[in-house]
Amino acid sequence: MNTDKHAPIQWQFSRRAQKLESSAIREILKVTMRPEIISFAGGLPSPETFPVDHMRAAYEKVLSKQGKVSLQYGPSDGYAPLREWVASTLSTDGACIVPEQVLMVSGSQQGLDLLGKVLIDEGSKVLVETPSYLGALQAFSVYGPQFESVPTDDGGLLPESLDAIGKDARLLYALPNFQNPTGRTLSVERRHALVESCARLGVPLIEDDPYGALCYRGDPLPKLLNMNPEGVIHMGSFSKVLTPGIRLGYVVAPEPLVRKLEQAKQATDLHTAQLTQMVVYEAVKDGFLSQHIPTIRKLYADQCQVMLSALEQYFPEGVRWTRPEGGMFIWVTLPEHIDSMKLLEEAIEELVAFVPGAPFYANAPQKNTLRLSFVTVSPEKIREGVAKLGKLIKAKL
Amino acid sequence: MNTDKHAPIQWQFSRRAQKLESSAIREILKVTMRPEIISFAGGLPSPETFPVDHMRAAYEKVLSKQGKVSLQYGPSDGYAPLREWVASTLSTDGACIVPEQVLMVSGSQQGLDLLGKVLIDEGSKVLVETPSYLGALQAFSVYGPQFESVPTDDGGLLPESLDAIGKDARLLYALPNFQNPTGRTLSVERRHALVESCARLGVPLIEDDPYGALCYRGDPLPKLLNMNPEGVIHMGSFSKVLTPGIRLGYVVAPEPLVRKLEQAKQATDLHTAQLTQMVVYEAVKDGFLSQHIPTIRKLYADQCQVMLSALEQYFPEGVRWTRPEGGMFIWVTLPEHIDSMKLLEEAIEELVAFVPGAPFYANAPQKNTLRLSFVTVSPEKIREGVAKLGKLIKAKL
Known part of the structure; x- marks a missing residue:
């Protein structure tokens, strides 16, 4: 030929x-x-x-004790014990998060892609901070949204501005803690106001929180998730508190959305590596973090x-x-x-x-x-x- | 609140x-x-x-010798030595595949998603075998194609049928080896005819090949990729020859497409786990497979x-x-x-x-x-x- x-x-x-x-x-x-x-x-x-040594010991333990299970295909929503760990870790400030609300993903960036895939149509209004995380703009852009920039000041996003621009938005994307790129933190008062505004407008609020644990002093501020688990989508990651090269994060959201994200996850890459999830569970389950x-x-x-x-x-x-x-x-x-x-x-x-x-x-x-x-x-x-x-x-x- | x-x-x-x-x-x-x-x-x-023991030794070796590099973020196109290994392994039957044509992905399913993302618009004509792999239909469906089923017989896909239905198709998706779900294999003659037809019609031909190495007797049949590296997109996977739970596969395609897939990969999940790629390279580089x-x-x-x-x-x-x-x-x-x-x-x-x-x-x-x-x-x-x-x-x- x-x-x-x-x-x-x-x-x-x-x-x-x-x-x-x-x-x-x-x-x-x-x-x-x-x-x-x-x-x-x-x-x-x-x-x-x-x-490194802690991860090495965790790999050795999982591969020696559960080698075949860890190297086999796994469920699309993730490794159950790790989902339970995430749910229990996030159940603070009186909120109860259940494992059914947790989807394990291959790093937060994949959470952004799946959320874009499931929530954004061509022309959908998507609210983002001014400025916002570049990787999120890239992930969402593929799905053709109309971005609307929410005004900010040195204290971050201005919740009162939502009344004018929030109507019919498909989502609002925010990084309340030590934002990428600005390093800004949203005050507790603004957090409440933001959650309240989004709930009133019926706009799903994405709380991207890769840096939340990295506060230099005092305790982390309360999560948007726990202020309204019915309306907030929380994204977390092991990249900044453990290691990024393994690619592991999670999306926590109301169940109807998680089930849809799980379907999208299955069509996208079946599931996140089973071995990685079992090893991270082994690495964090006894309080290492x-x-x-x-x-x-x-x-x-x-x-x-x-x-x-x-x-x-x-x-x-x-x-x-x-x-x-x-x-x-x-x-x-x-x-x-x-x-x-x-x-x-x-x-x-x-x-x-x-x-x-x-x-x-x-x-x-x-x-x-x-x-x-x-x-x-x-x-x-x-x-x-x-x-x-x-x-x-x-x-x- | x-x-x-x-x-x-x-x-x-x-x-x-x-x-x-x-x-x-x-x-x-x-x-x-x-x-x-x-x-x-x-x-x-x-x-x-x-x-299991071979993988365990590879994890131990990589984590002990290159722990910090393996646990850090990596490049979107993949770990360079593994891309070189893939290119060299696929350079058979006189074809020369270069590492720049290789994109590492988190399992073949992700390759399908990225190809759908980059090649399929709402209403695009997409040719598939009758029947075809369910996971591919799911991955592509998200992007709204019009599927056209290519007629088959017990010898698989009938290349001569393409003249009537192939015009303006965005891609043809085929599993020439031990197809999922039928177990059928495409003969060498039909392979040549298929590659020739697609080249003539200007239709990108996806060769999904997770099972190619698993022939029960004799040597694997020649790959479509090597019959026309300019027009064939080859997808391979470590799932069936090593283990699936680590989620690792690759897409090999002409460079303009690989660069576009790489951009899509970055927006989708930044990159496939660096540790996984380094370990698999360690596991296969000395001829283990x-x-x-x-x-x-x-x-x-x-x-x-x-x-x-x-x-x-x-x-x-x-x-x-x-x-x-x-x-x-x-x-x-x-x-x-x-x-x-x-x-x-x-x-x-x-x-x-x-x-x-x-x-x-x-x-x-x-x-x-x-x-x-x-x-x-x-x-x-x-x-x-x-x-x-x-x-x-x-x-x-």
Whole structure:
């Protein structure tokens, strides 16, 4: 047979696939993988926090005691003991979450994709914070929503703005704790107001909470989920408190939605790896996280403080930044005339990198913003990198 | 705050989610998990074939030598050494497959979902075999295609039928080796004709090949991929030759499509677990599969022979079945007046289960068909179960 005589296939991608783009930023940031670059661009947790030996022991235990079960196909909704653990862990502040409300997923990003698949039609109104998590905008975009940006201030999302824009929205997507990208936290009062507004408007409220446990001091704030389990969809992840490379998270939602998500999950990838779920259950069931998470909090709090001090020292007047109470990110607002994308190009020449803020906006990008992560860079390099950025910014004033 | 006063959310699912249904068959088959049932319904590989100790050693090695890297986020296209291994393993029959053509996915089912996402619009024509793999129909259905069933005979798909129906199709989906559900194999002549037809019509041809290595005798037949790497999308999986519970497969396609799939993969779940990929690379890189796969072939060939003999002995005249040369399934065609769904209800009373054939048809289901799997049932139980089914069928003649 000779197929050479035929023209190569002209790929006709679906309209949704045409919305997927190679990001210019991603291309630029590829160079930031070079070891000589001081990169504040990462969204990665610090590998210093990975409990390698603990995970290794858990793999050894599961594979030696339950090898064949762990390597076989499993149920689409997830490994039952782990779903029970998630439900029981989330049953705080008087709320009772049951295992039937829990769907295990292959990392939070998959939760976003499944929620988009099940809740968003072409043209559906979807409410997001200003700015919002880039990965969520990407996951939802595929399904063709009309994004409506909910106004925010330094305290995060403004619940009172929902009355004007919330009607008929398919969902509201929020990160109440140490938001990616801004590091902002929503106050308890605003949480109540937000939950109340969404319940009144009949809008499903997604609480994406990968960083909630990483508060630098005090206890985590109450979850939106527990304020109204009938109307809130909670997303959690083991990526930031255990390790991300295993890809494990969960969606907790009212049962009618969970059953629909389970059907979508089955059509999407059958189920999340059974071995991974059994190992994580083994790793967390005896309270390991309650000893482990404080060590992550301490490290990130210290690194954050180093960066805040360096910003104070090296950044000129007219630049503003957030002061996170947890999580992994600081958000910087430059004077309006400075485009952070252009600044990035210059910064890379100086061997420093960050993520420009524009792609985090669903609408009307503010080009004078940028995101800094401090968790994977040493204190010394944090100071050196911030000093270099400060110098570049000063030159533009 | 009191949200009790608000009505519970009226879930408005997307139109695509409304197409997802809880299958009546799945509900019935739930009872087949009971240990007293002789189940020919499974699509699971035999856990007897899982190389538990080999996997355990691979986990131990990766976690002890590369713990932090394996537990960190990884690239969306997959772990580079494993992509190289896949490319090199598939470069046979004179074809040269490069790692840039390989995307690692979380099991073949995810490959199907990503291909549907990227290639299918509402109303797109999608060609499938008659019957076809149920999981593919489910994965594609979400994206709203118009399925066109390609005629088949006992030798599988009829390539000459494409001229009449293939024009403007977005893709053709085929399982050339030991097809699920029929166990049929496409001859070398038909493979060439199929590849040639698709190339001529400009229709991307998906070769789903989870069972290809499981031939009972001789060598595997040549892959469609290697007949025309420019026009064929090949899907492979570690589920049937290593273990399914880790969820690992791959899509091999022309580069423009792989880059688009990679973007979709990133928006869908960022990447497939880094640890899993590193461990599988460790497990296969030194040729383990070439010793291991023959043991699976031998087991399945023996079990298949037991079932074929039992069918010969216990099934009445007027019933036909396939005689697979590999894989996990036998397809049975009953006399036209017998509905296999009703037969299943009676069979479950007798503690035997199988999968009725109707859901495997995209159009015009043949209700007198059913699928039998022989790989997880002991020879004695195979004979007992087939005898019981034979009795039930005879009573209907």
